[in-house]
Every structure is written in C-alpha cells, then in structure tokens.
Amino acid sequence: MHAETVLKLTMQDTLQQAAQNRDAWIRAYREIVSEHPAAEDLAEQLIDRVQRAYAVLEERETLRSDGSLCQDPAYMEEFIRQEEQQEAALDGTFPLGREEDAAFALPYFPIPDLARIQLGFAAQVHTGTYSEYAQDVLVRKGILLEVLGQWKEAERCYQGVSTSSVVQQREFACRTKAQEQGEALYQKGMACVEQLDWDGAWYPFSQAADLGHREALAELGFMTVYGTGCGRCIEEGLDYLRTAAKQGSAYACQVLWELHDEGLRDVTGAEAQAWCRAAAEQGNAKALARLEDGFDLRPVTEILRERIGQGDVDALWYLAQELGDTQEAAGYMQQAADAGQVDALLFYAELYGDPAQPELYDPVKADACYRQAAEQGCEKAILTLGDRALHREDPPFWNRTEDPAAVPEDLRQRHRTQFDWYLKAAQGGCVSAMSHVAAAYHYGYPVEQDDRQAFLWASRSADAGDSYGMYACGYFYEHALGCEQDLSAALLLYTRAAEAGELGAMYRLIDIYETGRKGIPADPAKASRYRFAAGMNWD
Template sequence: MFPVLREETMHSRFFGFALLAALLAVPVFLVSPAFADTLSPVRNGAELLFFPWQRSAELVRELGGKPEQPLPAGVDLQALRRAAKQGDATARHRLGELYRDGAGLVRNERKAVDWFRQAAEQGYAPAQTSLGWMYMYGRGVAQDDKEAMKWFRLAAAQGYANAQNNVGALYMMGRGVPQNYEEALKWFRLAAAQGDAAAQRSVGWAYLFGQGVEQNDKEAAIWFRKGAVQGHAASQNNLALLYQAGRGVPQDYAQAMEWLHRAAAQNDASAQCNIGLAYWFGEGVAKDPAEAAKWFRKAAAQGDAQSQYNLGWLYKFGKGVPRDAVQAVNWLRLAAEQGHVQAQVLLGRMYRTGDGIGKDTEQAVKWLGRAAARGNAEACFNLGSMYLRGEGVPQDEERAMTLYREATALGSEEAELALRKLNGEGSEYPWRGDSKLVERLRTGVKQGDAEAMYDLSELYSRGYAVEPDARKDLELLEQAAALGSSRAQYALGCRYLAGEGVPRDEAKGLSLLNKAAAQGDAFARQKLKSLSGEEEQSDAAPAPAVAPPPDRDYVERFLKAAKAGDAAAQLQMAAMYLEGHGVKQNDRQTLKWLRKAARQDYGPAQALLGFLYEQGRAVRPDAEQARLWYGKAAAWYRQSAERGDMEAQFELAEMYKAGRGVPRDAAAAATWYDKAAAQGYMPAQFELGCMYLNGLGLARDEAKAREWLGRAAKQGHQEARRLSRQLKVR
C-alpha cells in the first residue's frame, strides 16, 4: 500500500495514492454526459469532483421549460395544429415539444408522447429521439430503457447526430444494453464527426477517464475545446476545469476564468458555481467571498443544489454576505429538498440548536433522518443523540445505539466514543470479561505496539476485563503517545489541558493535540478548532478541510528511516515533497526519494513513479517510462497477491481494470477482486459488487451484486450503502 500520513487505508482508482485522490476523483456514469443532473464541483472534505456532468438535458434540445411559458415567437399555433392533423411530421414533432415544455399550451406529457409517436412512426428522426427521451425518463409513458434505445437507434441509423450521441450514452451506462465503452465511443465519434458539440464533449469524457480508449488528458482537452469553440456551455465549463487542474493543458487560471465566464454568460449553472468557487479559493482572481456569494446566487436561482448549499452556508456564517439565519435556512432548505445531504445535515443541526431561527426538533428529526437514511455519519450521530435524550422523539436508547453503530461504521469517532460511554453504563461491551483480549494486548505492548498500548490503557481506565488502575493507564497512554499513536496523543493532550490525572499543562496539551491532528485525527482537529474559537464553523463549507501539516518531529522520524534505507519511509518522504505536506513542495526531492524506493523493487513506489510519468507530474510525460514502472509494480503486486496479500490482490485488480502495467482485462480484474473480497477486504468487496452489477468482466448478477455491496456496506463503505439501498428499492 501507499503509506501517506494517516490515509494509508484510502483507496482510489490509482493504486491507493491517497494524496493524489483529490486530483483524480472519478465520477460514476449515473446519467449520460448529456442528460446529466448531477453534482457540481464541491470542494469539502475528501470529495472533489473536477469534472461534473452538465446540469441540462442536452440529448434532446429545448428540453426544459416552465409550465405556461409564452408561445415561442413566430409560432402560429392554429397553423401548426392544422399541419399536424394533415400528417406533417415536423409539425407533429413541434406540437409535441410545446406540450412537453408547456410553451403556449398547458403542459401535457401524454399528449406530447402521442404527437412524438405519430411523427416518429413516420420516420422523423428528431421525433424518434424525443420519444426515446420520454421513455428514458418515464415522462408521459412508463420508463423503459430498451424502448428508449429502440427509438434512439432508429434515429441514429438515419445519421441523426443527437440520437447517435444518445445511443453512445446508453452503451456507456449499460442501460437497455450491456455496458460497452468501445461501442459507446463508436457512436460518440459518429455524432462528433458531424460537428455535434455534445458528442464532442462525450468523446472528451471517454479520453479523460480511459473508457473505450487509452486515457489521455491532452485528447480530452482537444475534444472539449471542439465543443467549447462552438459555444457549447458544458464543454466550455469542462475545458475551464482542465485549465484549473493543469490536466492536458498547462495550468492557467486566467484561461480557466475566460472559459467559465463564456459558459456562465449562457446561464450555465455549473460554470456560475465554479466561478463562485474560484473567488472563494482565490484561484486566478483575488479571494473575494462577496463575489463568490454573487455567483453562487446566480446558480442557486437556477436551482443548482450545491450553489444553494454554498449560499446558505455563507449566510449562516456571515461570509461575503451579512450573517442571516433566516436566509441560510431558506437556501439550505431548497438544496435539502433536492436531496443535498450536507444541506440536510446543516439544516437539521440548525433546527436542533435553534441557531437564530427558533428550535424545532420535529424539523431537525426530519432533515437529519433523511441524511442518515443516505448513510451520512454526522446525521446518524446527531439523530442518535436526539433519540438518546428524547429530543423531538420518544427517548429510545436502543435506537440511539443503533444509529451510533451506523455512524461508527461510517467513520465517526464521535459516535464511537458515545457508544463506548453508553456501553460503559451497563450495556453489553465487547471487551468486558475478555481475558484473551487482555493477553493479546499485553503481548502487543511487549512488542512495542503503540495501538495495543492505547487499547490496554482504555481497559485500565474503565476497568474492563481488568481492575481499574490509573497509574498503569497513564503509563501506557504516555508510551503510546510517544510512539506516535494519534488516539493516545489526543487523549493525553486533553488530560493535560484539563489537569485530569496529570498536572495541568496547556503547552504540553496543545503540542500533543497538534501531533494528533497532523496525523489526521478528527477529534484533535475539532478540539483545536474549538480552542481557537472556530468550532462554530466546523460544518462542511465550500472550503476543503485540510489537515494541519506534520510537525518537525514527524517529518524527521520518516526522514531518518528513509536515510536508513526503509523503502516505505522513502515513499512517504516522496509523497510529502510531492504535495508540500509538512515540507516545502519540491519535485527534485520527490523524485530522489521515489526512485530510491522504486529501485529497491518496492511496488507502491514503482506504481507512483509510473503514474507521475504518465501524468507529467514532477517529470516530463513519458509513456515508455510509465509503462516500464507500471510493469514493475504489477510484477511486485502479483508476487504479493499470489502469496495471499489481500491489499496486493486489490491493487493488481485495479491495474488490470485500468490496463496499467498489464493488458486491460476486466475478467482478470474480477478474479483478483474476488480473492481480496473473500478475505474481507472492503474496497475489493465494493468493486466486485459493482462489477456484478454492471456485468463487467463476469456475467451480470444482481443477487451477487447485492451480496458483495452489502458486505462492503456493513464495513462502512458509504457508496456501497447507497447502492445497496437503491437495489433494495427495486
């Protein structure tokens, strides 16, 4: 695995490169590149989507429309009806559009379908495409992907570019047909060759994510530019984000802003949101919260949920706008009603505390409950606390504990601590009376295991399975903290700050908290925010949560090990220099330490070196060198995988899936995912579930998809939980 600070267990599609995951987060094809109605590029916490789908239904032009819109200029409705009744296919299709959009007529989607069908049966390609769209989304007719594909194909066979792009989108998603990236790309290219801007963007997506073609950022930029110069707003937005990230084009914030403004001028909500983010972060423009708020408002007014959330957050904390709880709630509710989970959580918390709006526990339970149902750890924790105290709901300790367990499985340390406290008050506790556990922990202590020291100190502190002993508790806690256990550093730091069992020493307490926070300890970060007066702003904001940099001792410890020849420590130093984490960013030092580790035949370092050559980070892009180092990494992972190492099995599967260092082979990827999943490895269980769900590399099997996604969900995999819920609804 790639050991990066406290993020060793994080996995991305790029071999566990945790520090690089934010640069390359890959959105799932939930909808087609043109039908999209998905997330805008939120930058909070670990999630960072650089390339969101456009928030408009482009596959069928003029899709939108509010009820009772004015009749479009130049349309003679009576003449149009006469022509439609006389069998004119163009008139029939146009009349269907008016009914669909509610333009000059009362919106009536069933009548729209009737007129589309009459024109489609006459062989009119635009009507066939519109009818396919109605089937795709169940508008005025029962939803049916196969019927949608049927009508798209009929129009595509006539060379209708819009329909060809739609056929490609359905192949990309595996809707109505088996998923087939190569077939999808074939149809995208046919439409793109006719100059269809949406299809050109689709080809760009295929290159960006290596779907149906070898991944190539430069080609992605070329295709996005083709659509952008035609005035296609979504392509302009995508090209801008490539300029921001420096992928396929030199990083250029000025160019990024130029393209974003072109898209925003067309009222593209994603671009408006991205301009707001640029002003929030100060990327290519001076940091200006007020200007950020202005652009978020433009997108929010169009219904963009992420912008509504961002604007609500700004009003809550008075950033760029006057602090106004009522306005905050209004905007957060709009986002929450669209299913924006973070908005639901923040809205629920505001109602729970009565933050400037009056306490309303019924509303708090409603919104926290919705977010909890979608697997949000913070919502589960807050809702659990309400059940524990009987706030707005009947007091129910069992329900509270269930919610705390769910939150703990999702990674909430607050919930884990609350659960432990509850268990210590008389509920079942897994450590109580477990003498074998005590023996195992004592053995670990003798071997110098810091985490065993911390766990044993907990037993002595609470009197679980051993007699309470404050002296042994403190000794073990100090030993664990000295060896780098962030949990021990946090617990001991809090004791020194409070003078609990030790002399009160604020400087020592803060030092320990900072050490824990530098390793990513969430409790330590929150405690430091609280002490600095920032606690109120701990809700997810437009800005990302960034861990404090490692302190000097932390860096020195890895540097000492790296100089002594430890390959894992050398890789750690390379990662820190690559990202400027705890040290000044330095490409030369990155390559120095990475090559030292790679030349020791250390697979994770070889994989990262291949990745850097592939992406042109810290080195000039060199496809041959990338293949060389990926190949060495694959050989290393294979040896470890064949010995039964589940993490190596997972990484080897990832390489087969992406075609890095080995030929792309979905079946081989599935085989190695299966081996790792059988050993209980959560990321592999999730990937295997997805492969069964999509029929990728093995026969599609929804029952097995449910099984493996369920196993991953039980271990706390949030996306697995979401997919499992969707499958249960079917």
C-alpha cells in the first residue's frame, strides 16, 4: 500500500502534513484502546505501520533534497526496490488493509472513524442521515457493510449513487463478491444434502439465496414445500420455486411440474406445462420426456369431480374452494367435514368459534371440530385447543408476569391445560411449541422445574432450525443447565442463531467477544460486527 494512502494524504500534501496526519492516527488508535483495551495489540501494529509509512515519505523527501543522488541510476534502482518492499509491507488483513479498499474509503471518513473501522469497531461509526442530496451517506454505509461482508446490502447502497464511476465499479465488485460467496454457500448446502443433513443445508442455502443464487432459492423452495429441514409452508415454497424458475432454474421448473403431477392443485396443468417447456428449451432431458406424455389441461373443477368419484376426500375441500360462495360449494364443504377432512374441520371450527357471528357461535361445536382435527395430528388445531383453555384476559403460560407461587390456582390450571396441548404439539414435531415447552421446564411454570427436559426441547427446536431454539440451547450449554458445560457448542449455536437474526444471541456474542471466555479469546472485530448487526450505534 502506498505510504500516502496509509497516512490519508493527497499528492499535494507536504511532509509537514504527513507528520500531522501520523500524529492524528496515533492519537486516534490510543483513544480507542483506552475505551477497548482488548484492541491494544492490533492498535500497536497499526501505530507501527503509520510510523513506517512516514519513514518512507521522509526518505523520499531526503532524496529529493539531494539532487546528486537522483543522478546515480544504480542508487535509484536500489532505492525504488527498497521503497516498493517497504510499501508492500504496509498491507494488512485488518479492515481497509488493502490499497484499493483504503483508497476508496479514505475520502469519506475522518481519521478517527477510519481508525475505528480498522480496529473492528465499524458499528460505532456514524454515517449521517441520508437525503436526496447526501449520496455520500449511502457510500459510507456501503463501505461499512462491505467491512462486515454484507456484499448484497453494500451493492444496494452503491446503486443509489449513479453519478460516480468509481462507486459503480465498487458496486460491480460487490455484486461479483456476492455471487462468489453465494456459490460457495450453495456448494456448502449441497454437501449437507449429499449427507442427508437437511437441517444443516437450510442455513447456507438461505444465505446463498439472499445473495441472489437462484439454485439455492430453488432448493429452499423444495425444502419449504415438503417441510424438509424446516417448517412446511406450501405457499412460501412455491414463491421460492417460481422466482427461481423465472430466473432460469431448470431444477425449479422440474420441481413445479412434479408437484402438479403429485396432485398439488396450487400448480395447475397449464402452469406445469409452461414450466416444463421452459426447462425443455434449456435442453432438460426430463422435461422433454415429460412433454411427450402431455398434461391434463381440463378445468380444475372437472379434474376434482373425477377425484371425488375415486374417493379423494381432499378433493371435496378443494372443489368447495374452486366453486366459491355458492350453495353447491357449501354442500361439498359439509361433505368434506363429515368425512374428517382437516381443512374443512378447521373452517367449521373457526366459524363456530367466532363470537363476532352470534348466529353461528357455538363453542361446543368448535371444540368438537378442533378435537377431530387434532386427532389427525393437525398442529393448528392442537395449539388452538391449548389457547382456548384460557380466558380472554389470560396471558399465555410463557408470558406470566408474576411470581409462580402467587398465580391463582384457577389460572395455574388453565395454564397447565394449555401447556399439555403445547407439549402434545411439540411431541408431534411443532417447532414453535418446542421453545415454549423448553421455557416452561426451565422456569418451572406451569410444570415442575426440570432443566434436563428444558435442554431436551431446546435442542430439538435448535435441530429443527429455529433461531430462538438455537439461542436457548446455546444458553443452556454456556451455563451447564440440564447438560454439561460446552462453550464451543454454545458459541456455535449463538453464531447460527445470530446469523438467523436472533437478537438475544447477538447480545451474548457481543459479551463473549468483548471480554473472552475460557478457550475463547476476545475478538473486538467480531464483537463490533454483532453490535452492528444488532443495530447498536447505527443510524
């Protein structure tokens, strides 16, 4: 790195200005160390660096003042060689440690802010408030996001500055880095898939998708539609798949037409055929073969009536939806409920359980419908039965605000009933219920305190990819609650939870990295990164 860049100088600045900037850098580093003693080692390295940069400029000035030396070719060749070596040694692995990064960032920040960025405290740097005429704020935010490796977000900041070719080049560089990072994460996810570790694949796939990787988005769609490695949500999964298919993913197209072939009514024959053709145009052999078989393009109602004749209970519900608000639809809806179709049971349960419709309100019938659906393992019905055990003004058992010993017995009983239903949902695989069950066992309300059970349910929630479950499980590992202490496991779980957006995990990581723990050294840069991610000291 050029000595001028290290010291934040322009080509017109004098050696006197270089000395002033050197002193300003040193003051800035030492002021930060007074606030954050853990940064002292890196600060000393950076102080030595600015002193070496000043020495390079000082030697250069000495050469200029002695014109006779410039006339000696051998001396000049050796001088230039040594200066290049000295300047190359000024590069570093800390933030803004490369010439191109430092040269880009220097004009946008004063020396104290640059020193904080270099020492890993970017979250403490204020960027200012954006307005139409303050595009430099967007650039500063982009630089700080780059420091944190958030390439896609940095790219979006730079996109708002269309008047600078230098910023546009930086935007392209961020896009390239995002693509490279996205591909690396995608490959990491695929490696997990090859090991059938779907839970492990979710996180890298979601990160890669956030970076614009279309095949990772397609994999997320597949996982979400089928509930593999995550909670099942057909609508969300289809959104992922359709977006990836529009971007040219032949795999997403294939999953979409195969979902239609499996009977998913959300993908019509016409849509399945269109995606199949799109994949065939890319040379996909399966798509070409599937097109030869043809697609059933009859109206959905005609296809559903045929399935009803074949004894398909779900087709009763779907046909009622297709027919809309008609007497015929109501008849099919009733037939579906009589046959125990879960969606129809939930429909009538909500209808009978709504006090806003007094002419239909019948809590006994509502409970009966919910129980029928719950017997078939319906999570929504099980959780609702738990919630219906409470009075309207009752808080849920995980939100009690008073000492457990002071809770009235009738409320405690209602909470215990609610807990029993949530436990049943958790035992059936409901991830959202697992964290509440873990909290109940940990705090000893409305059941007996049992940290082993709390750890068990937090672990299951974490294994299912729930960010709060990861945080809770990490907390148990850190404090040896219901398990043996394992700081490495706690750190891993906190990190996974924080990367998924869990604030509690971010705060734990900030505390751990600021002071260090047994076997975990202090790391000011990581502490700063999580402060930034948590929104602390950030405009």
